[in-house]
Amino acid sequence: MEMTVKELAKIVGISVRTLHHYDDINLLNPSNISESGYRLYSEDNLDRLQQILFFKELDFPLKKIKEILDDSSFDKQEALNMHKKLLMNKRKRIDQMIQTIDQTTRHMKGEINMTKEEKFIGFDFNKNEYEAEAREKWGGKTVDHANKRIYNLSETEKKSKEEEMNEIFRAFAEYRETSPESEAAQSIVQRWYDYLNANIDYEYTLEVFDGIGEMYVADERFAKNIDKFGKGTSQFASEAIKAYVSKHS
Incomplete structure (x- = not known):
């Protein structure tokens, strides 16, 4: 049906x-x-x-x-098996972290003693083997936004970078009633593309940049945050980025 x-x-x-x-x-x-x-x-x-x-x-x-x-070689069953492994691994870590919370609560009440290591059971800052396998099979380069460069900045520098980013999206909002292909709009996109490549520890190719623009409308979390600058800003920024990528590809 x-x-x-x-x-x-x-x-x-x-x-x-x-x-x-x-x-x-x-x-x-x-x-x-x-x-x-x-x-x-x-x-x-x-x-x-x-x-x-x-x-x-x-x-x-x-x-x-x-x-x-x-891709004609895509195997649905193989993909589902991989997704299941990833979710089971995630569930295992969440269960461990819930147990750590319960143990920490008892520790705070004086009912048990926890070692330093026990306080961090469930936290995992390494890529799990199944995620690595999935990315190797389908991903090529990942699109993880490796923010190491920003994390190493001082608080003052971070605030400055954050304000610079906000200024760019305020500019998108200001011009959102104009054509996304206009010179002004494309100038803002260039600022944003330059900002990402200068401040995020990841190579933002035009393909990746295009994917980011798509997320601004496809992912409601992105759309909601960007539209705080003005209703319709996410749609405008997405269309302006697509026009930029098309022009420079």
């Missing part, structure tokens, strides 16, 4: 806007269009959306997810 975009959004728990965006970038196209022009989604669409969201949990950009799912 086919589903409308609203029905699919309700089942999955994501926004209609996100599904529209996935259709626009050919990541998830509806199986049919009704005579009235409404998008209609099939069970196969539902399965593909599940895979999209699993890969998003691994921080893959939407463009990369599309490449993976469109």
Whole structure:
């Protein structure tokens, strides 16, 4: 039985806007269009959306997810097995951390004594083996935002960098009623691209930058934060970035 975009959004728990965006970038196209022009989604669409969201949990950009799912060699069962390993590993760490909280509470009440090491059971700052395997198989370069350079700054320097970033998004907000392809808009995008490559310890290629722009509208958390500068800022910034990438590719 086919589903409308609203029905699919309700089942999955994501926004209609996100599904529209996935259709626009050919990541998830509806199986049919009704005579009235409404998008209609099939069970196969539902399965593909599940895979999209699993890969998003691994921080893959939407463009990369599309490449993976469109590859004729993609194995759904293999991917599901990998996702299961990752989730089980995550559950194990969460269970350990809950136990550490319980033990810490008893320690604070004087009921037990904890060693220094026991206070940190469950914390894991290393990449787990399954995540590494998944990234090696599908990811090539990861899109983890390695912020080591910023972490090493002083508090004053961090505040300065944060204000510089806010100024850029205030500029996006100021020009959000103009064309994203305008000279002013593209100048702001250039500032943002330069900022990322200068301050984040990661190589922001045009492909990665394009993926970031897509997240500004596809990920509600990004959209909500960016739209604090002004409603519609996230959409404008996303379109301006896409225009920049298209022009420089």
